[in-house]
Amino acid sequence: MLSPHPNRSQRTRQRILVLAVLAIIIVFIAELVVDYFLRPVIPPYLLDTIVYASLFGLMAMGLTLTYITTKVPNFAYGSFVTVGIYTSYSLLRVNHINPYVSAPLAFVLGGFSSVAMYLIVLRLLARRGSSLVALMISTLAIDIAFIGIFGIYSDYLTSLYRLIDSKYFIALSATPGTDFSLYGLPGLLYVAPISLAAIAAGLYLLLTKTRFGIAMRASVENPSLARILGIDVERTYVFAWWLAGGFAALSGTYYSLWLPGGTSAGSNLIVEVFAASVLGGLASIYGAALGGLIVGASEILLTQAGAELFGSWVEIYQKGVPLVIMVVTLLLFPHGLVSVSWRGVPHSAAQSFRSMLTRLTRTFRARGGN
Amino acid sequence: MDVPMFVLFGIDIIRFLIDLTTVYALYLIVSLTLNLEAGFSGIPNFGKVMFVAAGAAAAGSVSGRVAAIVLNIDTHGDYNGFIASIIPNIDKALSQNILLSVELMVLGVVLAAVVGAVLGFVASYPAIRLREDYLGMLLLAAAQLFQIFLGGYQPLIGASQGIEVPDVFIWAETGIEVRDVAVLLLVGVFAILVYFYVERVARSPLGRTLRAIRDNEVAARALGKNDAAVRRNVIIVASAISAMAGALLTFYVGAVNAETWTRITWTFWIWVMVIIGGAANNAGVALGAFSFTFLFKTVDLVKFYFQGYIPFDVNWLEYLMFAALLILILAYRPGGILPEKSSATLPWRTIAQIVQSESSSPNVSALLSTPAEKIDQTEKPG
Numbered sequence: 001m002l003s004p005h006p007n008r009s010q011r012t013r014q015r016i017l018v019l020a021v022l023a024i025i026i027v028f029i030a031e032l033v034v035d036y037f038l039r040p041v042i043p044p045y046l047l048d049t050i051v052y053a054s055l056f057g058l059m060a061m062g063l064t065l066t067y068i069t070t071k072v073p074n075f076a077y078g079s080f081v082t083v084g085i086y087t088s089y090s091l092l093r094v095n096h097i098n099p100y101v102s103a104p105l106a107f108v109l110g111g112f113s114s115v116a117m118y119l120i121v122l123r124l125l126a127r128r129g130s131s132l133v134a135l136m137i138s139t140l141a142i143d144i145a146f147i148g149i150f151g152i153y154s155d156y157l158t159s160l161y162r163l164i165d166s167k168y169f170i171a172l173s174a175t176p177g178t179d180f181s182l183y184g185l186p187g188l189l190y191v192a193p194i195s196l197a198a199i200a201a202g203l204y205l206l207l208t209k210t211r212f213g214i215a216m217r218a219s220v221e222n223p224s225l226a227r228i229l230g231i232d233v234e235r236t237y238v239f240a241w242w243l244a245g246g247f248a249a250l251s252g253t254y255y256s257l258w259l260p261g262g263t264s265a266g267s268n269l270i271v272e273v274f275a276a277s278v279l280g281g282l283a284s285i286y287g288a289a290l291g292g293l294i295v296g297a298s299e300i301l302l303t304q305a306g307a308e309l310f311g312s313w314v315e316i317y318q319k320g321v322p323l324v325i326m327v328v329t330l331l332l333f334p335h336g337l338v339s340v341s342w343r344g345v346p347h348s349a350a351q352s353f354r355s356m357l358t359r360l361t362r363t364f365r366a367r368g369g370n
Numbered sequence: 371m372d373v374p375m376f377v378l379f380g381i382d383i384i385r386f387l388i389d390l391t392t393v394y395a396l397y398l399i400v401s402l403t404l405n406l407e408a409g410f411s412g413i414p415n416f417g418k419v420m421f422v423a424a425g426a427a428a429a430g431s432v433s434g435r436v437a438a439i440v441l442n443i444d445t446h447g448d449y450n451g452f453i454a455s456i457i458p459n460i461d462k463a464l465s466q467n468i469l470l471s472v473e474l475m476v477l478g479v480v481l482a483a484v485v486g487a488v489l490g491f492v493a494s495y496p497a498i499r500l501r502e503d504y505l506g507m508l509l510l511a512a513a514q515l516f517q518i519f520l521g522g523y524q525p526l527i528g529a530s531q532g533i534e535v536p537d538v539f540i541w542a543e544t545g546i547e548v549r550d551v552a553v554l555l556l557v558g559v560f561a562i563l564v565y566f567y568v569e570r571v572a573r574s575p576l577g578r579t580l581r582a583i584r585d586n587e588v589a590a591r592a593l594g595k596n597d598a599a600v601r602r603n604v605i606i607v608a609s610a611i612s613a614m615a616g617a618l619l620t621f622y623v624g625a626v627n628a629e630t631w632t633r634i635t636w637t638f639w640i641w642v643m644v645i646i647g648g649a650a651n652n653a654g655v656a657l658g659a660f661s662f663t664f665l666f667k668t669v670d671l672v673k674f675y676f677q678g679y680i681p682f683d684v685n686w687l688e689y690l691m692f693a694a695l696l697i698l699i700l701a702y703r704p705g706g707i708l709p710e711k712s713s714a715t716l717p718w719r720t721i722a723q724i725v726q727s728e729s730s731s732p733n734v735s736a737l738l739s740t741p742a743e744k745i746d747q748t749e750k751p752g
Contacts, residue, residue, distance in 0.1 A: 133506070136503065137416075138696070141642075141697050320515055320519075334504065
């Protein structure tokens, strides 16, 4: 997926994935618009679907970026989301800064905590020859340490600014004037999918059109060969980790607008994020975005469908949907959506279209001849 | 009859020691099973909490119901809803009836073992098929889901409020703390049994097979070892024992609550114990579990003295402290305090003696090209 010189079929597959992500986002927005005009009241689960899908798409892209560079499942990834959640929470409550305004700051802070984790812990352990399991348990340790840091930070907020809800707070959009409203719908419904689309498209451009992006792909695909070519592999990895942390914190900012947050809010999302990345194949960032869209949307839609069919007790098992997706993916096609052969589909479609055209032109010519 | 009190610096030392040892014994059981999985067999069980919690939930929810049926106590068709009035009635009856108490406890523990084994069997399906990083993710996610299920499914253990559990040790409550000593004796004996069992497994040919599969799966398979079956059995046994530990903890505490079973308390702490002590070394794990429990309980004890001076909860510092400790150990002493030792085999002298005693049989003497005396000499070089 990320080979430095993708052959034609790989490039086609990449483009298809990016297009699929964009298409699903467009379908979401179109559905919103249609619903807005057709239904008197848009059901809230539909709004949840759009937000969840976009946020998990963003998070899964970041997680996959950390996985393809270090090949370690990053259990601390959820805590970068919490970095974003707390950034927007404290800036809103203390300085009255809107989460949309503080989002870039959250991106930067999340990026730096991610880079710090990579440089201080993972690289140290990797250089000392730690095993994969040791690296995995170290990322779990970092997650616990992050929860400790957030706990201390929230206690500090409580004692300094009298914020009694700093350990568990409701969605920030409940504060009047936090989220804007467009055509009668909360602004996040537009911002979240558009951010995901912009980031997916931006990454595609970065990785295919810029020298640095191509160097990044080379470092992921074959680090030793990239080093021989004079690429600073470490620098590209650090940048990838920075982006990954940034995506997590950005989605954390959006998350805090929509859902209640707390010290381990991000860590608890780990089921969905891993499910999305695994569904995407853990090797392709566009696949991850697609996986995130599917996992986020199906989590809400399937639970909703189940609740309508069997009663509201189904709602407890909402988080079971991503887990089931993950299990099915791992056992049936462990390399994810990317491994499913897509190549034949557009090719044969184009071929049949072309042959249809030829047949038509022939018919017309034959008629013209007469 | 009371347990004597011994107060030092305002701390009841004996009460502290009883509690410390009981918790240590429970942690020891679970960390030994994790050592069997992760240390000896290379199965990264990042969902340990699920198996312990399953045992606790099974024992906690079933023992009370069974007691209510046996003692003919009216549950009004909603056991969890009327639990506040049911449990005192059960406890009153149990305080007179040692036999029923023991039966209830055995029932809970056996049921926990069965539930743990079944869960272990289910978990072994991916465990023998997936690479370790995928497996780690899957088990972590499954444990997270299980925790959400426990916290959301009311009929089992009352969702987030938790439920009380019949006190099966109430007959021992003949004086202050005597009940806790009884629990300690039971849990301690169980922990010692588990230790000897795990140690015996580690020293047996099976233990060497486990290490062989961990270190080189292909080579082990080439030597005719059925790695899938061995792994499956390890997970089943380890999960059953951890579930029993969960059931015992439930009976000790007298309540079961979904909040207890988090990724931090029963997965991460257990991994810390195994890694600090030394993976694939049971004595090391016992030491690691003790160091951890001692540090943890001592911090618990003294933190109230610091609470006034620090503007935050000391618990958060514990998280940071143990995470940092784990990473430092991984970086600078990856084997733990007591690293893994090579498999214990018989000393040369013993082998030589066996060979000598057996050499009368024509089979063995034909096989041996070196006489026993020569082997004996090679033992002391120089």
